[in-house]
Amino acid sequence: MPRSFTSHINKDKKSSDLFEDWQLADEHPSAMKYTVNPEGGADHPDESLATGNETILLVDDDRIIIDVARDMLEILGYRVIVTQQGREAVDIYARQKNEIDLVIQDMVMPGMNGADVFQALKKINPEVRVILASGYVMNKQIAAVMEQGCRAFMPKPFRLEDLSVKVREVLDSP
Structure with a gap:
């Protein structure tokens, strides 16, 4: 029986914890569609x-x-290196800039914020490909980073389909 689901990241109002919320969305035009077979699991x-x-x-x-x-x-098939700190991201990029094809970074982080991280990455490689991700809508700080050469902005939370398109778009751009 074909069923459609949509996934969202939501925030618990009482504790500010984030959680993934899956909802049935048979008529949602952008939902991920899976066919469920009781004998064989689900396919996409x-x-x-x-x-x-x-x-x-x-x-x-x-x-x-x-x-x-x-x-x-x-x-989506990508190899992913993760860090939760801006300073560490800059250090990783400095050591592995020839292997890292794209950086997806948050804007609001403790210590080095997204704008500072982007500037440090640009000093290492002026052609660095960065997607700025933020739970905030486009604002002056984000616009300033975009004007300095950041390749794209993605509001969080993002869907798999949107992420796949944006990542490929930035990787394929000159």
Whole structure:
């Protein structure tokens, strides 16, 4: 029986914990569609996801975001390096810049914020490919980073389909 589900990351109002929330969405036009067979499990017939095999450095101070985004990127075929700290992201990139094809980084982090991380990455490699991810809508700080050469912005939470397209778009851009 074909069923459609949609996944969202939600925040618990009382504790501010994040959690993944799956909802049945038979009529949702952008839902991931799975066919469930009691004898054989589920399959995902949607071949439209943009995939790859490049290496992505994922930087976010929230462990749940890291876990969910890493899972999504690995489903899409990417090798993922993760860190929860901006300073560590810069150190990793400095050591592995020739292996890292893309950085997806949070904007708001303790210590080195997203703008500082982006500037440090640009000093190491002026052509660094960065997607800025934030739970906030586009604001002046995000716009300033975009004007300095950040390749793309993705509001969080993001869906697998949107992430697949944005990552491929940035990786394939000149």
